[in-house]
Amino acid sequence: MSAQDTELTAAWASIRCGFLTQEQPELIVVDADSQIVSACKTLADNGISSAPVFDSAKNSYLGMLEYADLVALVLAAKQRSHLPEGNESLENYISQGGQFQVAVRHAVDISERNPFYSLFPESTLLNAVQVFSSGAVRRIVVMSGDGKLHGIISQTTVLRFVHDHLLSQMDGIVRQTLEQLNIGSQPVVQLNGNAPVIDALELMHTHKFSSVALVESDGTISGNISLSDVKLLFRKRSLGLLSHSCRTYVATIRQEEIRHASPEHPEASTAKWPYWSVPVTATLHSVILKMVATRSHHIFVIDAHKRPIRIVSVGDVLRALTPRE
Missing domain, CATH: 3.10.580.10 (CBS-domain)
Incomplete structure (x- = not known):
């Protein structure tokens, strides 16, 4: 070992x-x-x-x-x-x-x-x-x-515990970059932001992913829709939302999050951002910090033109931190 x-x-x-x-x-x-x-x-x-x-x-x-x-x-x-x-x-x-x-x-x-x-x-x-x-x-x-x-x-519970208690004991690996560790999934599953919500659900189901990048016509990332966003269907009981564009649906979700968040609660500030990203040169340490601070399950790795080239999940991070037997 x-x-x-x-x-x-x-x-x-x-x-x-x-x-x-x-x-x-x-x-x-x-x-x-x-x-x-x-x-x-x-x-x-x-x-x-x-x-x-x-x-x-x-x-x-x-x-x-x-x-x-x-x-x-x-x-x-x-x-x-x-x-x-x-x-x-x-x-x-x-x-x-x-x-x-x-x-x-x-x-x-x-x-x-x-x-x-x-x-x-x-x-x-x-x-x-x-x-x-x-x-x-x-x-x-x-x-x-x-x-x-x-x-x-x-x-997510385990990653937060790592952040709070174990990072100093894992210094050897968390200081390495995403590029060095080669973690994450590619290519990124993505969809134009004007596509209907039902299309995003089909992509997540087919690829067994929990998140889809929303991109503009030039391929630059502009947002993100995830499985957790499905909760709006139950709060609103309005199935017409499935035919709304992903862009409109996500905007509605973010407004709901802001309205329901307490000013003292971290989500009150993080809910306003449409997605979270890092460059490929980011260290695993910085990804962990960002995931915990933003309560995000996924971080997009983007290139110099803001195009998503990889997606890193909490599961990917934990796999990188799991010792080989």
């Missing part, structure tokens, strides 16, 4: 998963027999992007529900129907998907993007980042052997 991997292993192995869930608020759990629309509204109202689904009849967890699952339902309905009108209910539109029922139990991880995975409170963060590095899991439920839930560790 290299000196760098030894350094990373020591840092991750010193922390238990249960430590990260000690201060978490009460966990939101979705009943398997609740309606999809009401469950997703619960996600939006509580400012969370996913929640475990519990089947009381079987006394077990079926999986996770997240916005990507709703996108899959909306797209399934679109294949069999028309773009919704503004006064059409979300329930009616989704039910046109035919093979899908409206109960949450029939929508658990239909997007195949967020399988249910759990670790014991005694497990270390080394175990957690190794799971995240597989690319298939973005959230881990911390659960005792008796089935008691202690909380959820997301990739």
Whole structure:
């Protein structure tokens, strides 16, 4: 094992998963027999992007529900129907998907993007980042052997902990540039800002990405639309938004965020910016700082002409920080 991997292993192995869930608020759990629309509204109202689904009849967890699952339902309905009108209910539109029922139990991880995975409170963060590095899991439920839930560790939760407590122990790697580490995905999935929202959802679903760059006709980046932006559909209950341009939809989202944010809360200032970017010469350290400060799940790497050439996710950062076995 290299000196760098030894350094990373020591840092991750010193922390238990249960430590990260000690201060978490009460966990939101979705009943398997609740309606999809009401469950997703619960996600939006509580400012969370996913929640475990519990089947009381079987006394077990079926999986996770997240916005990507709703996108899959909306797209399934679109294949069999028309773009919704503004006064059409979300329930009616989704039910046109035919093979899908409206109960949450029939929508658990239909997007195949967020399988249910759990670790014991005694497990270390080394175990957690190794799971995240597989690319298939973005959230881990911390659960005792008796089935008691202690909380959820997301990739973002872990990155914030790195920022607050572990950066000095990872100095050897975080001082390297993105170019040196060769992290991130390319080419960047992108769409003209005038395209309808439904097109962006189709791209995210097809490529299993959580974010799409919005570009101008010359290829320069002007914005970003992500899965978390789907929450507006539940707050407004206006499916006509799906036919709005991405540019208009994102502007509405940002105004909603500003209106709902407290002046003392960090989002009140960060919500106004349409996207976050760095040059390819940026260090991993600076990317971590920017992600945590802006509460962003993705950072675009742009060239000298403001064209997106790569996208770096929180998962990419954690993979770079995971020691090789």
